[in-house]
Amino acid sequence: MSRTDTLKSLEVVLESFLERAVSLKSGRLDVLDGINRLDDIARLKSEPGPFPQPDLSDRIGEWFAQHSGWMEDTTLRPSDRNRIGQILGGIRQELNGLGQSTPSTEKIQTEIARWQSLMTPASSQSRPTAGRKIVLRKGPESLDEAGVHPSNQDSIGLFAESLKTMAGLFADFSRDRLHLMSILDDSLKTASLKKSREALLLSASIIYYLKQNGYMVEPFVKRLKEAEQLQKRSRAGA
Amino acid sequence: MLNPAEKAYLQALQALREKQYGQAAGYFDRAVEFFGNNREFSLLRETTNLLLEVKKTIAAAEGRNDDVSIAEEII
DSSP: OOHHHHHHHHHHHHHHHHHHHHHHTHHHHHHHHHHHHHHHHHHHHHSOSSOOHHHHHHHHHHHHHHTGGGGTSSOSOHHHHHHHHHHHHHHHHHHHHHOOOOHHHHHHHHHHHHHHHHHSOGGGOOOOOTTOOOOOOOOOOOOOTTOOOOOSSOHHHHHHHHHHHHHHHHHHHTTTOOSHHHHHHHHHHHHHHSOOHHHHHHHHHHHHHHHHTTOOOHHHHHHHHHHHHHHHHHHHHO | OOOHHHHHHHHHHHHHHTTOHHHHHHHHHHHHHHHTTOHHHHHHHHHHHHHHHHHHHHHHHHHHHHHHHHHHHHO
């Protein structure tokens, strides 16, 4: 077998691997593609100018029609439902802010409300305030200074897990302590000595809380940065 | 809202599904800052890059083969 033949065999193997890998993710790909398209609709709508209302109605209506199956089946993960609910909430708020009521926008509003009620728990649904338009825009995400990446798999779930761990640490540190600063001290020590990421996050949270309440936090900020650098170096050396 | 890296990863997977490996590699590059630590992402990205290299080498080798055969005839 010549070198070229060997390379061609390798080419077939690699293509086959990629094909199978993508095929395994086919279901997720369809879901993410749907969410991505809804996200695109929301972004286009947020920008002023060339997109007239009928076009928006058509696009959202088309999206609803194509994904009506999602309302009944179990294709979506809780994090997907949250995302869809949030995007729809943003669209709904902005439509409210426009202050123009036409049969088509009313139809969209009704459909969005129906989807939102199925996608998000009642307690977390957005409540638009009359006459006030609030738009949250998220900038591009990047690595933070500690080199921490949110996961692509389920950032909401992972953050919830992180919060739980932080709550556990806080409960441990707060035993026999009389002041939040003592807890912060313990938390910073754990972040530095044990390289605990959750202890670092907990420390940052406590520092911010103390700052909001008028405490001088500079020495703690310095220690936080040192702990962060230690963890960063530790990860780089791992 | 999806961030640009999430969109890029999704587009990379869609490009792989369509066997557009060059496009996929470009999208993977755009998503690497956000997903660089994700093992599945890295595996797919590296495999795609390797496949592109293999394809490039095959193309070059097939071109070189012609040259070699001509050289052999001359010799």
